[in-house]
């Protein structure tokens with residue numbers, strides 16, 4: 001394993017470009033990259049999938065997602081040894097394990113009610129936990145394991161009465177605001193994760209009582225995200241709605257590239273409702289479909305950044321109209337269709353939209 005060549009990787013990249021992200025991942029049974037992306041010619045690729053597929057050009061078959069790690073031990077190591085650039089999606093951010101005891105906090109009822117998890121109690125590492133950090137939500141007790149992952153969105157706040165879904169009022173405490181990027185359904189069981197020494201060695205397993213949160217090492221984080229990717233791939237094409245719904249095969253360069261974390265966050269903020277027409281597409285099973293549209297296009301020659309201030313949550317129709325300049329926005333975020341103002345873009349206080357990108361998009365079509 002790991003015996004891949006630069007030429008094989010380039011061949012896999014070419015096939016990824018041809019099939020589009022969703023097509024490529026589906027063909028080879030990989031989930032979206034959770035921790036690392038391969039950057040090539042300014043585009044982003046799911047590093048693990050590329051490394052696995054590159055195997056078929058030097059070995060006799062592609063590797064499957066469950067056969068190797070997407071992290072520093074395998075895929076990232078192989079790619080960087082071949083002088084490819086691999087970016088860590090978590091960057092410099094710290095990673096944490098938050099523990100939810102369902103006997104104290106009714107997480108199942110919160111989910112049944114379709115509510116967002118917004119705050120979590122913190123008793124230590126208070127000066128270290130910071131906006132942009134990533135977390136996993138760990139369910140304790142019987143049937144426990146990883147139930148969600150996401151990111152910290154703000155600074156600690158002191159809350160005197162938590163209320164809500166707490167079954168027993170926890171009393172005044174510090175809480176950290178957060179957003180769940182994805183609920184992992186079904187849960188990834190503790191017993192399965194414990195087989196991996198990168199997970200079994202963590203304080204989350206060894207000393208669950210030590211306090212909240214638990215600091216995770218990069219290795220533990222990667223191991224957990226690998227497990228999520230494998231679970232994603234297993235569910236794969238049969239259950240497109242539960243995970244971030246796949247995009248159509250890319251038809252133009254700017255739709256090839258995306259970072260699932262950024263797009264997920266924007267979709268989550270808008271609860272999959274189109275910011276232009278308000279359509280929200282419900283799929284069987286009570287999940288929703290929406291698309292993340294980059295305002296200033298990604299990829300050459302535009303090179304817009306993959307950040308939330310450059311992404312809109314749109315339905316497929318509005319996405320196509322927006323990408324082709326049928327719809328543009330003015331600096332007040334008025335929706336302009338065929339030179340007529342037809343409404344205002346719906347916004348959300350968590351979602352800042354950078355007017356420079358709005359202007360770049362508009363100027364590209366109004367020449």
Ligand SMILES: [Zn+2]
Nearest residue numbers: 274277315318
């Ligand atoms: Zn729409």
